[in-house]
């Protein structure tokens with residue numbers, strides 16, 4: 001099978017984790033006999049420097065013409081004061097690709113539970129998924145303006161935008177533990193009142209799925225006090241952005257979490273949930289696992305290569321079981337490795353036809 005993949009390394013640790021992802025993808029190609037054509041394009045701050053815009057036309061065209069897009073991360077202090085920011089390019093790309101459904105699995109690997117500041121017994125076995133609305137809400141709605149005296153952001157959602165993301169969440173929950181937790185702020189926000197109404201409507205079509213509504217402030221608390229009570233958590237753009245970073249604490253590090261951003265029929269966009277981490281860029285400390293697990297999500301969701309996706313996840317699992325740790329997940333024991341060494345360990349296991357697949361709890 002030949003697939004075409006647009007690759008956008010971006011800024012900071014983006015190029016470092018992308019390099020690791022491509023090495024593992026190469027391992028998949030070798031082991032399973034696939035051909036992946038990768039086309040690298042400039043994006044984010046690097047594109048501002050080179051072309052004056054974070055999302056050059058050629059980059060967008062390559063993404064739209066590909067079967068999937070792999071993205072590292074964008075942004076950094078260098079561009080913080082400029083008129084155009086790298087993050088605008090990311091939002092524009094998500095909108096242009098219409099990837100409205102951002103799926104962010106929270107999976108706690110055995111042996112990493114103690115890294116969270118929470119009690120290990122609360123964290124152990126936590127395995128849930130955020131379904132975050134990605135192309136609407138306060139990051140996109142107009143008017144959006146600022147002058148010396150006043151600044152305005154607008155939060156707007158249509159019934160249609162809410163319905164399609166909520167349906168995605170119920171479909172996913174139907175294939176998992178059949179529970180949807182919808183997070184809103186319906187005691188205050190009009191958009192949240194509409195959100196809750198739509199959830200109630202959609203829920204009627206899924207009688208086998210349990211529905212729960214939480215206000216976002218309590219949801220933030222529940223994320224760390226009782227994460228095993230979640231299966232699928234569906235929420236709007238900004239709440240999902242914030243809650244998923246919070247949830248990464250359960251997994252041991254922001255560097256552990258992958259994501260898939262999906263449209264109805266077009267290519268998917270796959271990126272770790274973290275940013276460009278300027279504080280550790282170039283130091284070999286970046287954890288490549290969130291990016292590598294995003295490759296697994298691409299294999300599964302865009303290419304329907306389930307066996308291959310599981311092989312990548314298994315290689316990550318076995319590497320962690322063998323005790324290899326980047327700085328962010330290094331506790332009292334284990335072998336401290338650089339980004340490159342971690343990638344090599346995962347790549348090496350990727351090439352093996354392992355028999356311990358049953359040990360792995362498979363990702364969605």
Ligand SMILES: NC(=O)C1=CN([C@@H]2O[C@H](COP(=O)(O)OP(=O)(O)OC[C@H]3O[C@@H](n4cnc5c(N)ncnc54)[C@H](O)[C@@H]3O)[C@@H](O)[C@H]2O)C=CC1
Pocket residue numbers: 013072073074075076077087090253254255256271272273274275276277278279280285286287288290328
């Ligand atoms: N999708 C994207 O491209 C995103 C971009 N950003 C941008 O990234 C820049 C930095 O933002 P921050 O708020 O610092 O968030 P960040 O996610 O880049 O970093 C937060 C903290 O987590 C650590 N971290 C993140 N990823 C890691 C990894 N893979 N391995 C080990 N440690 C990791 C960083 O070192 C830092 O201490 C900003 O310009 C921001 O706008 C932020 C979030 C998402």
Ligand SMILES: CC(C)CC(=O)C(=O)O
Pocket residue numbers: 087090091139241273
């Ligand atoms: C530009 C930001 C909205 C990116 C981000 O923090 C995210 O999607 O998680």
Ligand SMILES: [Mg+2]
Pocket residue numbers: 241242245273
């Ligand atoms: Mg974020």
